[in-house]
Amino acid sequence: MLNKLVKSTIILALTTTVLSATNFNAGAEKDRLEMIKFFEAKFDDPAKNKDRFFTYFTEEELEQKYDKNLKHMDFNIGSYAYSKDARSQYEALKEMPPYEDAIEKGEVLYTKKFANGNSLQSCFPDLTNAGTYPYYDTKTKKMVSLTSTINDCLRANGEKEWGTKKGPMAEFQAYWVNESKEAGKNFDIKINSKAEKEAYERGKEYYYTQRGYLKLSCATCHVQGSGQRVRNEVLSPLLGQVTHFPVLRLKWTDIGTVERRLSGCVVDQGQVPPKDESQTMIELLYFLAYMSNGMPVDGPDVRK
Numbered sequence: 171m172l173n174k175l176v177k178s179t180i181i182l183a184l185t186t187t188v189l190s191a192t193n194f195n196a197g198a199e200k201d202r203l204e205m206i207k208f209f210e211a212k213f214d215d216p217a218k219n220k221d222r223f224f225t226y227f228t229e230e231e232l233e234q235k236y237d238k239n240l241k242h243m244d245f246n247i248g249s250y251a252y253s254k255d256a257r258s259q260y261e262a263l264k265e266m267p268p269y270e271d272a273i274e275k276g277e278v279l280y281t282k283k284f285a286n287g288n289s290l291q292s293c294f295p296d297l298t299n300a301g302t303y304p305y306y307d308t309k310t311k312k313m314v315s316l317t318s319t320i321n322d323c324l325r326a327n328g329e330k331e332w333g334t335k336k337g338p339m340a341e342f343q344a345y346w347v348n349e350s351k352e353a354g355k356n357f358d359i360k361i362n363s364k365a366e367k368e369a370y371e372r373g374k375e376y377y378y379t380q381r382g383y384l385k386l387s388c389a390t391c392h393v394q395g396s397g398q399r400v401r402n403e404v405l406s407p408l409l410g411q412v413t414h415f416p417v418l419r420l421k422w423t424d425i426g427t428v429e430r431r432l433s434g435c436v437v438d439q440g441q442v443p444p445k446d447e448s449q450t451m452i453e454l455l456y457f458l459a460y461m462s463n464g465m466p467v468d469g470p471d472v473r474k
């Protein structure tokens with residue numbers, strides 16, 4: 171009897187722990203909702219919010235150059251979201267989408283046979299899932315990004331891995347992401363276990379850590395600083411920051427991966443960027459992608 175009682179108490183205790191631990195994404199979800207609130211409040215009326223968020227501007231400048239009443243989904247086009255002027259620049263860039271060529275090259279790569287007769291298509295029969303990357307692979311216990319999974323496929327088939335910043339890697343991703351966009355998919359990042367929660371927390375920590383002699387974090391520029399000018403550019407918001415990669419940047423003149431862009435920002439912070447397939451890089455991407463949950467997959471795209 172006693173034995174039975176002890177056993178059922180243990181089972182009860184176990185069930186409670188399992189139940190209370192199923193909400194592994196609770197903290198991340200709170201972060202995401204707070205971030206939406208923050209950006210909607212900041213950009214509901216920039217002139218009115220001058221003292222709180224835009225101290226470097228004159229009220230006149232804010233009245234003239236910024237739109238009012240931006241909503242969550244508006245942020246999906248990055249720094250082009252802030253004003254009509256910026257949006258018309260963006261629309262002009264999109265008139266003759268300069269990334270079409272990359273999508274076509276990516277489509278060819280998809281079915282091109284490896285030496286062993288397989289192809290990328292054998293590894294990735296479904297291309298409508300770009301918005302679910304990065305994800306946690308329970309078998310290898312590692313975070314997987316689009317970039318790392320493509321190179322894993324090449325390596326597993328005895329092929330030479332690709333460079334992670336441009337060329338075929340960016341072109342095949344352009345095709346993959348475009349297939350997901352055309353299927354109408356949104357970002358849908360999962361946090362279903364303790365390991366995933368911890369990976370998210372490390373990615374978030376990376377984002378908020380101050381670096382270099384200027385002690386800048388990603389958030390200094392893309393949360394607090396969003397909407398401000400730095401040199402010739404206006405700082406994009408954290409929300410929707412990775413939904414449109416790979417990107418053809420006019421400055422690069424060719425298409426590049428999200429890792430290429432992030433590395434540039436880390437170098438600007440005076441630091442050595444993490445390797446593109448490292449867990450540190452993928453965890454940073456995991457945090458960024460989670461913050462864009464619910465927003466449409468919108469790549470490839472074009473940026474200045």
Ligand code: HEC
Nearest residue numbers: 248249386387388391400403404405406411431435436473
């Ligand atoms: C000194 C300010 C600064 C810091 C710090 C910084 N960035 Fe940036 N970042 C920029 C500028 C300027 C651009 C180009 C304008 C824009 O789109 O924001 C940019 C662009 C980006 C973009 C591309 C946005 C788009 O719409 O295509 C991403 C993603 C990004 N940064 C992520 C990061 C991450 C992650 C970190 C931290 C590792 C970081 N940035 C740190 C200034 C900064």
